[in-house]
Amino acid sequence: MSKKNLKNNIERFRIASRAYSDASILMHEAIARTAGLSGTDHKYLGLILQHQELTAGDISKLTGLSTGAVTGFIDRLEKKELLERQFTKDDRRKVIIVPNTENIMRLLQPIFDDLQQKTTTLLASFSEEQIQVIERYFTGATRIMQETAANLNMNQ
Secondary structure (H helix, E strand, O other), rough: OOOOHHHHHHHHHHHHHHHHHHHHHHHHHHHHHOOOHHHHHHHHHHHHHHHOOOOOHHHHHHHOOOOOHHHHHHHHHHOOOOOEEEOOOOOOOOEEEEEEEHHHHHHHHHHHHHHHHHHHHHHHOOOHHHHHHHHHHHHHHHHHHHHHHHHHOOOO
16 A cells, blocks of 8 residues: 555544544433433443442542542432442442442433444444454554553553
């Protein structure tokens, strides 16, 4: 591939990637508003769902938020009955944050149904080989973003 073609491909990719990122942020903000959440609370709730249970300190490390901001986040979502604080049996001073999966699904599933159906239809239009390439890109890009965030958080 010539340098001119490579430069053109990189620029086209950056434009498409930026448009995808912007659309994702705007969509998740709209989903959050529809669900009565802030965009940040919605995304961090998703992170907690992936881990099933975390301490406030774990959430702080995962997100880069201060412990005070994490406490506020937990308070807001606990009030909406989307999370709950549970004491551990071994050490009652240690509090585990547990998602209320049933309430979260009741709130978010109706909003995500159409999105999931359209995404499934789009994926069905790709070959297995193409899906593997797309998956490889997202996996690699995710790792790069995680490393970047970790490095930035360490410098704060």
